[in-house]
Amino acid sequence: MTDPRRTEHVHPQYTHLDTLPTTELVQAFADDQLGAVQAVQKAGASIAAAVDAALPRLERGGRLVYAGAGTSGRLGVLDATELTPTFSWPAERAVPLIAGGERAIRQAVEGAEDSFDLGIKDAQAAQLGPDDILIGIAASGTTPYVLGALQAAREAGALTIAMANNPGAPILNAAQCGILLDTGPEIISGSTRLKAGTAQKITLNTISSALMVRLGKVYGNLMVDVKATNTKLEGRAVRLVQHATERDEATARTALEEAKGSVKTAIVMLELGLKASEAEELLGRHGGHARAALQEKT
CATH class of the missing domain: 1.10.8.1080 (Helicase, Ruva Protein; domain 3)
Known part of the structure; x- marks a missing residue:
């Protein structure tokens, strides 16, 4: 039976990837990443809607909370971490939730992403409120941990944003603001750390950076709230x-x-x-x- 998720399909263009000379191999990886940029461009209206929905909550003192597993979770950790040195954003207002906890940043924690209840538990522990924003991230769009976190966030009255790389993904329907990043099959079948992950990274950069611009942390295009720590x-x-x-x-x-x-x-x-x-x-x-x-x- 064929998996309906496009991220799990075998890319027909690269079935002889392992036979390519190194220069062609490198070029193939670079060329395929262009699909990430194109997916983000197509999702521009959805991304802008998410920014506009999130802004008033942050102006009232809300937090950005990220929820994901594996590569998606690590990208959430990265975006949350970089906001403080880049924009002097308070660290307590950028909260990354990753299935399996901090240990999962460096190693796989078996079964964690498959637990809907763990997603609920972690989101509840973050004590989400009506001014908070939870961004659920999952390439497949089916990750139970993320679905659990989104449910808990909705129940707490928080704004929910979700990004996935497959059309019709459940997490897109589980959030108020769904962002489809349709990157299709990966050059290495199923390895969503590639262009699916790149599209997620671009989108997270775009959402958080656009919010910081709207919050006055940029003058012109100058990073005027940078925290000079070195x-x-x-x-x-x-x-x-x-x-x-x-x-x-x-x-x-x-x-x-x-x-x-x-x-x-x-x-x-x-x-x-x-x-x-x-x-x-x-x-x-x-x-x-x-x-x-x-x-x-x-």
Whole structure:
């Protein structure tokens, strides 16, 4: 019997994959990944709808909660983890749930993804509320753990978003915002860590980054809420201030020191000739949006 899930089909174009010379093998893998980009592009309207639905909840203080198993779960962990250094997003407001717990990040935990009840239990333990958003991720779209987490989230009144790589997948129907990433058969049959996983990664990047833009953590296309936790990021913060204000390096560094490392505050200080405390107060009145703060004074 043929599995109806397209991600489980054998790709007809690559039946002699193991015979290809290395250069052709590498090119085949690269070419097949283009399918991930195309799938995300086709899902653009659904992704935008999910962002618009999630935004007001985050503005009220809600959390992004991710639920997945295997590769999908690890991608959720990655997206949640990267929000803090990139946007100074509070770590407690990005909660990854992965079937099997933290051990599953590095090794398979047998049976965990097959437990609907474990998904319910983990989501309930996260104490979801009406302002939270749960993003369920599963290439197959049938993972019981994710279905359980989505059910618990709905019962808690949270917004539910689901992404899957197969048309008609159950998790798409189990969520308020379903995102189909129809990537089709994998170049290596069933290995959804390939273009299915790539499409999921692009989509997670897009959702979380778009939300951060809407929340005022980006000015123009500058990452003005970056958390400078190492030498590389400290240098990046200086360059961001320089670029936004057209000031020299010494001036940018001085402003950043007075702003306690806040790129956004330093920009407002330099552009409007304000003290750090004044810039912070102005930004506060505008919900942290640098453009709105600057426009008030111009």
